[in-house]
Amino acid sequence: MLTELRTKSQITIPKDIVMKMGLREGDKLEIVEKDGVIELMPVAVYPKKYLDELRSEINEAKAKIAAGEQPVFDTVDALFEALDGADE
Structure with missing residues (x-):
């Protein structure tokens, strides 16, 4: 064109x-x-404050994974099974 x-x-x-x-x-x-x-x-343009908060959450999750405190799932189905069990 x-x-x-x-x-x-x-x-x-x-x-x-x-x-x-x-x-x-x-x-x-x-x-x-x-x-x-x-x-x-x-x-997509996001406010810097939002990106800083998101970066902080990601870093916290990475730290929990490294310390063995954050569950890691092999599949999406395993994640959803765990989430379904959390509601009970």
Whole structure:
């Protein structure tokens, strides 16, 4: 598909690509130039505080796993069985 560079370096992404990718007005796109090719990638932007909290939770879980305090499951089914048993 062909598009044209407009005023203020703007381009229009063809509608069928927008629909196929599920893009909507306001979505964020990362733009990268690599070896003469321009890539556009949809991205999700999260507040730094949320990412810091998530990183902290992950580090706590890793520490529990290392200390043998966090159960590790071989399959998703085993995880769900353990979760079903926790409700009783």
